[in-house]
Amino acid sequence: MSTTGREWDAETYQRVSEPQLAWGRTVLARLDLAGHETVLDAGCGTGRLTAELFDRLPGGRVIAMDLSGNMLSVARRELSPRSHGRVDYVQAHLLDRCIAPVADVIFSTATFHWVLDHPRLFRELRAMLVPGGRLMAQCGGVGNLARTHARASALLRTAPFSRFADAWKNPWEFANAETTRKRLRDAGFVDIATSVEEAPTPLDNREAFAEFGAAVVLRPYLALFPDAAIRGAYMEEMTRQFATDETPFVFDYRRLNISARNPR
Numbered sequence: 440m441s442t443t444g445r446e447w448d449a450e451t452y453q454r455v456s457e458p459q460l461a462w463g464r465t466v467l468a469r470l471d472l473a474g475h476e477t478v479l480d481a482g483c484g485t486g487r488l489t490a491e492l493f494d495r496l497p498g499g500r501v502i503a504m505d506l507s508g509n510m511l512s513v514a515r516r517e518l519s520p521r522s523h524g525r526v527d528y529v530q531a532h533l534l535d536r537c538i539a540p541v542a543d544v545i546f547s548t549a550t551f552h553w554v555l556d557h558p559r560l561f562r563e564l565r566a567m568l569v570p571g572g573r574l575m576a577q578c579g580g581v582g583n584l585a586r587t588h589a590r591a592s593a594l595l596r597t598a599p600f601s602r603f604a605d606a607w608k609n610p611w612e613f614a615n616a617e618t619t620r621k622r623l624r625d626a627g628f629v630d631i632a633t634s635v636e637e638a639p640t641p642l643d644n645r646e647a648f649a650e651f652g653a654a655v656v657l658r659p660y661l662a663l664f665p666d667a668a669i670r671g672a673y674m675e676e677m678t679r680q681f682a683t684d685e686t687p688f689v690f691d692y693r694r695l696n697i698s699a700r701n702p703r
Contacts, residue, residue, distance in 0.1 A: 446507050447654075447658075448509070448654055449484075449509035449510045449512065450513065452485055452510070452654055455655065456484065458638075458651075458692070459484070459488075462548055462577060462638065463488040463548035463549065463577070464491065466546075466548050466577045466696070467488065467495075469575065470495075472499075474496055474497050475496070476500075477501075477541055478492060478499065478500070478542065478543065478544040478545075478546055479501075479504060479538070479542040479546065479567060480503050480504065481546065482549065482550025482553075483503040483504060483511070484514070484549070485513040485514050486513065486514030486517045487517070489501060489503050490517065492546060493522065499543075500526070500527065501525065501526045502526075502529060503518070503528050503529070504529040504531055505529075505530065506530065506532050511528050511530055532554075533564070536563045536566055539567075540566060540572075542567050542568050542572055543569055543572050543573070544568075544574075545568060545573070545574045545575070546575050547575075547577075548578070551576060551578035551612075552578040552579035552612055552613055555610075555611075558626065562626045564626075565628060565701050570701060570702065571702070571703040572701045573699070573701070574628065574697060574700070575698055576697040576698075577696050578695050579611065579613045579693065579694065579695065580613055580635040580693045581614060581635060581695070582691075583611075583613045583691075583692055583694070584691055587656060590677065590681075591657055591677065592607075594676055594677060594680075599669065600663075600664070600669070600673055606663050607663060613695075616633040616695065619633045619697060623699045627701070628701065629699070629700050632697075633695065634696045635693055636694050637692075638692040639689050639692060640689065641688060643688075644688070645682060648687075648688040649675075649678045652674060652690075653670075653674050656690055657674065661673060661674065
């Protein structure tokens with residue numbers, strides 16, 4: 440997962456990432472596997488979904504790749520006791536093309552939107568696939584978290600947070616289905632299918648919203664602030680705003696689905 444910073448609070452992510460796990464299971468259910476393939480899990484995070492992917496490959500291998508060393512450490516801890524040497528761990532950015540074209544499948548969820556250069560991303564992914572290899576992925580799509588980010592940006596422009604606003608750089612690419620189809624086609628993929636779906640995600644209560652928001656959704660905003668006190672004040676105000684909604688504590692997710700194949 441490429442982000443505004445390399446590292447994540449992986450232990451918290453392991454605990455709170457139920458929405459990402461649920462989306463990923465839906466994508467994994469669409470993936471037809473014979474069981475002997477080599478599958479690159481591109482942005483494996485803490486390995487919760489990687490474990491379920493591994494279970495569908497009794498004769499295959501998984502390459503678990505992530506930019507975050509913290510994420511990979513948790514993934515290794517969770518997967519190694521059961522992997523019997525059939526999981527390789529790679530710490531790398533997805534634009535680095537750090538593996539040869541050995542993957543029969545590239546599988547990825549909740550990751551590609553952290554990479555700003557999608558045309559190059561798709562070229563690099565295709566270079567890691569064998570001829571005929573498949574890409575099956577989901578990430579944030581056009582309009583993803585638009586309401587949430589509008590609130591977060593508006594709050595950033597108010598005191599005492601505004602003195603940090605000039606350091607803000609957008610870390611996401613939320614593409615639409617049409618643009619993504621063209622980018623995949625330009626990268627050389629065939630049999631392309633893309634779509635965007637709504638995925639509103641409610642959190643159970645104030646505490647769950649604040650923890651998930653700080654660890655995942657609002658993490659790039661909080662990274663602007665130099666100390667815990669101002670981060671806490673920012674998160675407290677965001678939580679207060681979401682608590683006043685007609686349906687409180689809902690993150691307005693939208694997911695971009697991607698399916699494509701490397702020509703033979």
